[in-house]
Amino acid sequence: MNDKIKNITFTRKIFYLLSQMDGINKEKLDKIYSAAGFKPDKDSWYSFISKLLLSIGTLFTIIGIIFFFAYNWRSLHKFIKLGITILLLIIPALITIFSDLNKFHSKLLLLASSIFTGSILAVFGQIYQTGANAFDLFLAWTILITGIVAISKFQPLWLIWLALINITIILFSFQILDDWAFPYILFILFVINSAFLAVFEIFQKKGDPLFKYRWMPRIITIIALTYITIGSVMGITYEFNDKGYLICLITAIPFYCGMFYIYSQKIHDLTSIASSMICIIIMVFTSILKIMDFSSDSFSILFLGGFFVILLTSISIFILIRINRKWKEII
């Protein structure tokens, strides 16, 4: 068998292809089906049923407790309200102190502590009616959990912290600044997320096992691309009535090129390249619609525009498939 084909993952598509083979019967297909792992064995069934029962049981109990407190919340004394939320923070924190930080349950408890920090701030604000903005809550939340994030070595918690930073900046722009700052806020958010991405990829390239999973940099890439693309698209639509949009566009183009180069040559990740290509297609589409505003010959623009977008899509797909095959040959 061809080496390239041997190492292809046996998916359902391959199984369906096999069913078309002359001379194949149910008995042979069943053997392949079982070997492919589509049919679970006894131990898998036991594990599945027990996990299902425990998950549903735990979930129902937790939600029941939340509903119970929600029912009684108004009638509870303010010290009890604060006490409950503080206990929700202290208990997981105490358990973590006496556990090995490298264990999964410790990391989950640190995550719980970080989330309950936010609930304490919310309850505090609700009881004492401090009049603070939501921005103040998120800013305080972000600052307070920085230490926990630093020691956690847990990617989901890092992502939550990054999300809080993003939310804090967005709320700052809406609640404190005026509309004029919007394009600059988009640029700042893009810079912050790209910086996180760069740090992550540097550590990943060094071979740090903590940074080996690709889901987080992919999410951050999509977030960074979204900000810069929104800024550029709005700039095109509003004819760059603000310098901030122009800054976004000038930054976007080298960023897309940089994404393409880094993720095709240095770090192998097709998702980031594909996301950049989608953003380029969206930018081109917006530009075509904008050109129509200035031109009387909308027929040619629409015809050429449609043709150009499909051509661009085809080129993107061709490049992606080619890169994918090239990597598989190297492996």
Next chain:
Amino acid sequence: MKRLKTIENVINDSALKDNEKTSISSYLDSQISSNLSNIDTPWFVKIISIIGTWIGSFLFLLFLFQLNILNSEISVIISGTIMIVSGISLSYLKSNAIVESILFAILSIGQIMVIFGLISNKTHDLKVFLLIIILIEIPIYLFAKNYVQKLISVIAIPLCIMAIIQDASYNTAIGPDTISAMYISILLSIISKLLISSIIMVSSLIWIFETKIQLKLKHFNYFYSPTAYGLIISSILLLLLSHDNFSYNFKISLWYITTIFSFAALSFIIFITLKNQFNLSLKKYLIIISVIALILLPTVNSPGIITSLLIIILAFSNGNKLLFTLGISFFAVFLSFFYYSLQQTLLLKSIILMSSGALFILLYFVFTKIIRHGKTV
């Protein structure tokens, strides 16, 4: 669910004879080599192709409107029909991700044009609009080879039928309150529940007998995937009607009809997998079914819960991660609907939830004890 293996590992690990392994290897070698771009294409490449071709096709459509080619209903219908026929015919050619997406865009725009041409200025009757959609989707499902288009057709047809029934039921409900109107309402309610039940039963059987059906379909197996997934998706979407806020048109509920059919399908799959695969005795099988029936009895008017559980079990028994994710997501949605619509105080709901939680945790301990006891014996 286990991680997927490579082709080589699957063939080596299978209990086939050496000559059978050799013939399968060479068959896959030749088939995959000639079709590598379709087999090996990452999923996001298809997403890009769909987004890009849709944008391009949209611009072409605007171009056609600007040229006044589409300024009459007849020209719209004719252009749309030409696009549909072209899309269907070209789907039989050997294609890659780009061509498939272009054909999908052509088919979709063709359908929109034909529907628009047939209904514009003629009638505002919802039933006619839905019937037109059904009449267009049926031949497309039967003749188009495009996966996404077939999937959309399988989802659209039952939804349109259900919408027709809902519309008829609404007209009966707002009409005079006579005995015949009441019987018509009951009949329409039963028909709608039987429609959903039949979709659930058929989709369950399609997944349970996956191998047999694949062998029977042979070179028409491009029908299988979109039909199997499409029926599951349409059954879930139709079951959303079982939530109070979405089913205001039905005076009579009768959702327990769907629950009974879903339970029958669940019992059948438990019979096929657990009883046959693990030689479970009939007595133990009946005990398991009775326990499940007792636990799910309070949800008899919320068929979404038992149907999502059925999808979860189907998905796990077939090692299908996508179906599993669908089942788990909608299990959570239907459970939320169920508790939200309980006509009880928040206090009572919390007690019900905590008691249910305690029951499931107890079942977990009993189950693990039985398994441990079985292993030591």
